[in-house]
Amino acid sequence: MSHLSRRASWLFRQILKHGKNFRNMPHPSTCCKCNNHHQTYNQCVKQLEGTEDRYRGITVDLSQLPSNITEQEFGGLLQDSLAQWRVSGKQAVWLRVPIMHSKHIVAAASSGFSFHHAEGNYSVLNLWLDSSRESALPRFATHQVGVAGLVLKEDTREVLMVQDRHRHRAIWKFPGGLSDLGEDIGETAEREVFEETGVKSEFQSVLAFRQQHDHPSAFGRSDIYVICRLTPVTFDLKPCSQEIRACQWMPLDKIIADDETPPITRTLTKLAQHGLDDGFEKVDITCQEMKSVYKGLLFKLYHRPF
Numbered sequence: 001m002s003h004l005s006r007r008a009s010w011l012f013r014q015i016l017k018h019g020k021n022f023r024n025m026p027h028p029s030t031c032c033k034c035n036n037h038h039q040t041y042n043q044c045v046k047q048l049e050g051t052e053d054r055y056r057g058i059t060v061d062l063s064q065l066p067s068n069i070t071e072q073e074f075g076g077l078l079q080d081s082l083a084q085w086r087v088s089g090k091q092a093v094w095l096r097v098p099i100m101h102s103k104h105i106v107a108a109a110s111s112g113f114s115f116h117h118a119e120g121n122y123s124v125l126n127l128w129l130d131s132s133r134e135s136a137l138p139r140f141a142t143h144q145v146g147v148a149g150l151v152l153k154e155d156t157r158e159v160l161m162v163q164d165r166h167r168h169r170a171i172w173k174f175p176g177g178l179s180d181l182g183e184d185i186g187e188t189a190e191r192e193v194f195e196e197t198g199v200k201s202e203f204q205s206v207l208a209f210r211q212q213h214d215h216p217s218a219f220g221r222s223d224i225y226v227i228c229r230l231t232p233v234t235f236d237l238k239p240c241s242q243e244i245r246a247c248q249w250m251p252l253d254k255i256i257a258d259d260e261t262p263p264i265t266r267t268l269t270k271l272a273q274h275g276l277d278d279g280f281e282k283v284d285i286t287c288q289e290m291k292s293v294y295k296g297l298l299f300k301l302y303h304r305p306f
Contacts, residue, residue: 060081094116141221144224145224149230151175159174160247160250175193201230
């Protein structure tokens with residue numbers, strides 16, 4: 001029987017049964033799950049569908065829900081699902097909530113869910129189900145990663161320095177910025193140097209990294225700042241007018257001698273000076289690409305040469 005035939009048959013039966021009162025009755029729509037008529041979505045679907053993981057967790061993407069499901073219907077369905085997941089031994093539930101389904105966050109919060117993170121057009125909530133022990137769910141990213149490029153002209157013993165337009169104090173520093181998702185450290189250094197100064201450069205090594213907590217611009221995250229040694233490919237300066245107040249090639253000795261040079265910049269400049277004088281094999285942390293234990297994936301291992 002076609003959808004229209006079933007709809008007509010249902011309407012005829014309801015008119016015969018309820019007469020004039022039929023107009024005041026709620027009319028169920030066609031269920032998106034089974035194509036039949038139900039008063040509520042819950043009459044057809046008894047449990048939310050999700051993807052299980054190896055930690056006995058389950059992830060539910062609410063984009064699977066019909067757009068017309070009410071908050072009350074979702075709340076009831078979530079409660080039923082939680083009861084079944086507890087019985088089946090699930091330890092945790094993750095809800096991926098598209099921004100257009102945000103109305104269901106209230107029902108999830110009422111069931112004990114809390115925010116894990118939000119990004120772009122979705123948020124993720126989670127709930128620990130195992131009452132026999134404390135939650136083992138990982139926090140969202142605890143650190144942000146910044147990368148700076150120490151671009152060194154070895155023949156003239158000069159390094160590329162910039163002044164940030166948005167700082168109150170005009171401090172000379174190495175160009176750099178935050179690493180993008182999926183971007184290697186060396187790629188970040190090359191990109192940031194070019195965006196800020198117009199200089200093209202090539203990654204050589206990692207010189208050092210800084211770890212700092214309570215960073216004022218990290219939204220409550222800890223901060224890891226990686227300093228890379230780069231070799232310039234071009235030399236003309238074309239600083240970004242939106243971000244950079246000043247940009248120049250500066251002698252290493254001048255940076256070290258300047259009383260206004262921050263301690264981290266002075267130390268890194270001395271490290272570059274040590275590499276020039278005694279060989280960069282004594283200061284470089286090099287990069288090696290290796291196969292991951294996860295099939296088909298590669299990773300970068302940074303280590304001292306041997």
